[in-house]
Amino acid sequence: MKTIVFETPGKPADILQTVERPLPEPGPGEVRIKVIASPINPSDVMFVQNLYGIRPQYPSPAGFEGVGIIDALGEGVGMKTGTRVSFTGVGAWSEYAIANHRALIPVPDAMTDDVAAQLFVNPFTVFAMVEESGVKPGEGWLMLTACGSAFGKMAIQLCKQKGIQTIGTVRRDDLNNDLKALGLNEVINTETENMVARVKEITGGKGVSCVLDAVGGHTASEALKCLGKGGTMLIFGLLSLQDPTINVGLVIFRELTIRGFWLTDWMRRVDSKTRQEVAQNVISSLASGQIQLPVEASYNLDQIAEAVKHSERHGRWGKILVKP
Numbered sequence: 001m002k003t004i005v006f007e008t009p010g011k012p013a014d015i016l017q018t019v020e021r022p023l024p025e026p027g028p029g030e031v032r033i034k035v036i037a038s039p040i041n042p043s044d045v046m047f048v049q050n051l052y053g054i055r056p057q058y059p060s061p062a063g064f065e066g067v068g069i070i071d072a073l074g075e076g077v078g079m080k081t082g083t084r085v086s087f088t089g090v091g092a093w094s095e096y097a098i099a100n101h102r103a104l105i106p107v108p109d110a111m112t113d114d115v116a117a118q119l120f121v122n123p124f125t126v127f128a129m130v131e132e133s134g135v136k137p138g139e140g141w142l143m144l145t146a147c148g149s150a151f152g153k154m155a156i157q158l159c160k161q162k163g164i165q166t167i168g169t170v171r172r173d174d175l176n177n178d179l180k181a182l183g184l185n186e187v188i189n190t191e192t193e194n195m196v197a198r199v200k201e202i203t204g205g206k207g208v209s210c211v212l213d214a215v216g217g218h219t220a221s222e223a224l225k226c227l228g229k230g231g232t233m234l235i236f237g238l239l240s241l242q243d244p245t246i247n248v249g250l251v252i253f254r255e256l257t258i259r260g261f262w263l264t265d266w267m268r269r270v271d272s273k274t275r276q277e278v279a280q281n282v283i284s285s286l287a288s289g290q291i292q293l294p295v296e297a298s299y300n301l302d303q304i305a306e307a308v309k310h311s312e313r314h315g316r317w318g319k320i321l322v323k324p
C-alpha cells in the first residue's frame with residue numbers, strides 16, 4: 001500500500017515521502033480502514049515538525065484523522081467490515097490505516113466523505129470549548145482569535161445557533177463578509193485596528209467574558225486585555241509559534257483565568273455521557289448541514305508536498321484533504 005512517512009522532523013513539504021509498505025494487520029481491539037479522505041490540520045503539521053503534544057517515532061506515519069471503510073477486524077472487535085467510519089490515530093495519510101475500535105464513529109449516510117473526514121479534531125474541540133467557555137446566550141461576548149480558521153468558522157456557526165455573541169479577529173480583510181454571513185457579530189483586523197479599543201467600544205466598556213485563543217504571541221497578549229472582570233482565556237493553539245506576554249497586573253486585579261485546552265486530554269477528562277452528548281451534537285449538526293465544514297481542494301498521496309503547501313496558503317476558505 002501507499003503511505004506517507006517522515007524520518008526526521010522538519011518542514012512537511014521537504015521531508016514527507018510517499019512510500020510503498022506491506023498492508024498492516026490489525027491487532028487486538030483494532031481495525032484496518034481503507035482510507036477515503038483525511039484533512040491536513042495544523043496539529044498534523046506541528047507533529048511533523050516535532051512541535052506537538054505527542055512525539056513521532058521514526059520513521060513516522062502522519063495524519064491524525066480521516067474517514068474510510070472498515071476492511072479487516074482485529075481480535076475482540078464486534079463491528080462489521082464495510083462500515084464507513086470516521087477515525088483518529090497516527091497514520092491517516094495512507095491507503096490503509098490502523099485504528100483502535102474506540103476511536104471510531106460510524107458515519108450516517110447523510111454525511112458526505114468530505115465532512116466525515118474532518119469529524120473529530122475541529123468539531124469536537126469547538127463543541128467542547130464553546131461549552132467550557134461558560135458564555136451564555138444573550139450574556140456577554142465570546143472572542144475568537146484567527147476566526148477565519150476551520151475551528152473559527154465552525155465556532156461562529158455554533159454560537160449563532162446558540163445565540164452567543166461573537167467577536168472574531170483576522171489578520172486580513174478578504175474573508176470578513178463571508179465570516180459575517182456565517183453569523184460573526186463583529187470582526188477586528190489585528191494588523192490595522194486597535195483590538196483593545198474596538199472591544200471596549202463593542203462591549204460598552206465591559207470587555208469579553210471569554211477568549212478562545214489559537215494564535216499566541218502579540219494577538220493573545222492583546223486579547224487578554226480585552227477580558228472583562230473574572231474573564232477566562234482558553235488557549236488551544238499557537239499558530240504564531242510565539243509565546244504571549246502576560247500582564248500579571250490584569251490577571252490579578254481582574255481576577256482572570258488562563259487555561260490550556262487539548263482535545264486529547266478533554267476526551268480522557270470528561271465522563272462518557274458528556275462525550276456521547278458532544279458526539280451526538282457534532283454528528284447531527286454536520287449531517288443535517290446546519291454547520292458546514294468547507295473543503296478547498298483535494299490531493300492524492302503522490303501530491304503530498306503540494307497539498308501541505310496549499311494548506312499553509314493564506315486566505316484559504318476550506319480545508320485541504322488528502323484522498324488516497
Ligand SMILES: NC(=O)c1ccc[n+]([C@@H]2O[C@H](COP(=O)([O-])OP(=O)(O)OC[C@H]3O[C@@H](n4cnc5c(N)ncnc54)[C@H](OP(=O)(O)O)[C@@H]3O)[C@@H](O)[C@H]2O)c1
Binds near residue numbers: 171215313
Ligand atoms: N488544542 C486542541 O485540542 C485543538 C483542536 C483543534 C484545533 N486546534 C488548533 O486550532 C487552530 C486552528 O486550527 P484549524 O484546523 O481551524 O486551522 P486552519 O483551518 O488551518 O486555519 C488556520 C487559520 O489561522 C490563521 N493563521 C495562521 N497563522 C496565523 C498567525 N500567525 N496569526 C493569525 N492568524 C493565523 C490563518 O489565517 P490566514 O488565512 O491569514 O493565513 C487561517 O485562517 C490551530 O492552532 C490548531 O492547532 C487545537
